[in-house]
Each structure stands twice: as structure tokens, then as C-alpha cells.
Amino acid sequence: MSDTKSLVQAKKNYHHGDLRGQLLEAVRELVEREGPDGFSIAEACRLAGVSTAAPYKHFTDRHDILRSAVLLAMERLYAAMKIAADAHPPGDPARVAALGQSYVDFAKAEPGMFRIMFGMTEGQEDCPELSGVGEACKLLVEQVAGDHMGVPHDHPSAVAWAYALWCFVHGHSFLQMDDKLAQKVPPEQEARMLRMVGEVIPTPS
Amino acid sequence: MSDTKSLVQAKKNYHHGDLRGQLLEAVRELVEREGPDGFSIAEACRLAGVSTAAPYKHFTDRHDILRSAVLLAMERLYAAMKIAADAHPPGDPARVAALGQSYVDFAKAEPGMFRIMFGMTEGQEDCPELSGVGEACKLLVEQVAGDHMGVPHDHPSAVAWAYALWCFVHGHSFLQMDDKLAQKVPPEQEARMLRMVGEVIPTPS
DNA sequence: CACATATGTAAGTGTCTCTAACTTAAGCAA
């Protein structure tokens, strides 16, 4: 009877039990359902079963909530990229393609969050945590590019090619979501394109 | 005295005189000043000097206003791309670079509108006019790519390379605006990168 | 148990989008 506090669900803190986390999860869900500009904090509150004033005990304002949700999403993106990179040995050309594919797959799986992460950078200018994960992603791409070229990750060529690779994959991700211009590119053509990008990068041989 | 109607300003229609156009101009201005999600129709009304109910005589709703503003922006983008392409002869490698540069320049000149055009495609799914300009842009890139490769614009290779070029330039544009990841790329490096992309595309020789 | 603090609610403010009902200007017909 004395340990009722941790009986219910592990991280139950107070009345509601990790409202912060549940709000972020609700935001994530709503952003995908209603679109990046069609959701509201109020609706997230309804999903979490609290009043519309509750979030302001955990966040300063709307931007803060969005920023926190974006941070979680960036961490998911980084994790996916890391798994893809680790699945192939450093020299393998397939490694570059896999890294790019993981990025595109994330954009397709979470188009709403992806749009907020990279298309609505309104209140996420000076967030050290966000910049940190961003830098980690960047470093990962530079390492993969460096490994591929046989140079250290901070070699100018590796940095430049990493940026070019990112541009390409980032643009493809956006265009695929819009399908305003780009008729959907079939998976096998997408894979071929990503492989081709890996082959364009010069190798040590 | 009988021609007072066209004395004032050409397109003066009724009381206010082309409120539709002035609202779209106000939106364009506010989107750049306040950001893609920090502006309001109400504020645009204030700029145009009308009540907040006035827009609904010219547009069905907020999405309709945005869509119309985006259409104008797409036409500006197309015009800029066309001018860039026409500035160089069909075979010139500089032509590809110039086309890409015009795209990036537009994104830098109108980052707010660019974000709405490609990052918040909420209410602009089924707009034939928008699709039309989009197709025109796509065709232009395919023609430039085809000319460069010595094949017709609808050749599969030209289409594929045009799409790849677009991805690259589109991604670069977004990353430059965010400057979350990409430290600002200096102009001469940007130019070198665009030139390089042109050189990657195979030529008939 | 008393107390400070963390976490919630209810109620209210200001703004926004959009609607309904009303007013006025413009063009047109006789």
C-alpha cells in the first residue's frame, strides 16, 4: 500500500502523470492528422484530457511546445540515420544510399513533423539542444562521406560533399511530400537515384 | 469628364480600387516581415485600410488568399528562372548553374513566401492554375537539362537529371534559410557548387 | 502536522477567422 506511487505506470509524477510527455505525444499525433498549421494546443489538451491552461505549467508558450516536439523528432531522425549508417561498413557505397534513404523514409513517415522541423523554424532559432542534435546529424553525414572518400570527417572535401548530399536528399524529401511538382517517384527509381548520388562522390581508389 | 472612371489609376474598380490586389500585396509584405505563421489576414486588412470582413468579398477563406498569393509568387519564380535560362545559349554549362542560382536567389529574396509555397501546402492541393505554373517550371528545367545533354526535353535521362537538379537546389535553398544546420555558405562556394552540379550531368560529347 | 511547492482548474482577455445583416456606390434600363 505504501508503494502506490510507482504502481500505476512508472513515470507517473503528480496528478496526471507526465503531462508534459503526453502533450508532446498528442502534438505529434495531431500534427500528422491535421497538418502542420491545422492543429491547436487546445486540441492537444483535449486529447490529453486536461484543461487548456495546463500546458503553461510545463511550457512557456506555443513555440516552446513546438520546439520541444521538434527536438524529440530530431532525435528520432538522428537515431534512424545512425541505424542506417551502422548497418553498412565504412567503405560500402550502399552506406551513403542507406543514410539518404533513412532521411527520406523519415520525411515520408512523419511529413507533418518534418515540415515543422525544417519549414516553420519560427520559434526555434536559439535552442542549444536543437542545434546539438542538428550538429550530430551533420557530423554523421560528414563521417559517412569522409569514410567513403578515405579522408577524415573534417576534411573540406568531406564537408562539402556531405552538404551536397544533404541538399539533394532534403530537397527530394520536400518535393515528394508536396507532390505538387514531382509526380511520386517510384521506390526503385528513388533507390537508384540515391545509389547514383553515392557513386558521384569521389573515392580514394 | 466622361472618362473619370479610368483617370484615377487604371484598374480602379469600385470603392476601394482593386482591393484584391492590394490584399495580396499586403500578405506578401507581412509574410516576409512577420514570418509564414506569424501574420494574419486581419493585419493585412489594416495595411490595406479596410475592415476585417472585406476580404471575404474577394476570397472564400484564408486558404484561398494564401493560394492566390502563392500563385503570384510562383509566377515571379518562373519569370526569374526563365530570364536566367534565356541569358545563356542552350549548350552552355553556365546555363544550368544560372538556372539553379535564380532559384536559390528567389528563396533568399522571399524566404517567407518560399516557405509557404513549398512548406505549407495545406490549402493548395487541387489548384489547376498552381499546377500549371509548377509544370511550366518543371518543363523549363527539363528543357535546360535536355539541351545540356543533347537530348529532347522529354527524354527519360533529361527528366531524371532535371529532377535531381531540382532536388539539389531546392534542398540547398531550404537549408540556407534555416541556417539551423548549414552555416551560411558563402556566395563563391555556392556558385562553385552549382557549377559542379552542371558538370556532373553527362554531355553529348 | 504544517508548510512550501508543484500541478491542476475556472474564468476572463485579446486576437483571429468567418458569417449575417445592413449600407452604399456603380452601372444600366427605360
Place this chain on the structure above:
DNA sequence: TTGCTTAAGTTAGAGACACTTACATATGTG
């Protein structure tokens, strides 16, 4: 000119949302 129709504006208000203030309650601590 007079009078009708319609286009283009207004005011007033409903409903939603972000956020604040004041209040209530649960929690853990000394």
C-alpha cells in the same frame, strides 16, 4: 433623371484559440 440590380464595403457578433490571473489541491519534506 429615376429606379432596379448587383458589387463591394461596413458593423456586430459567434466560435476558436493562445495566454493570464486567481484559485484549488495534491505531494513531499522538515
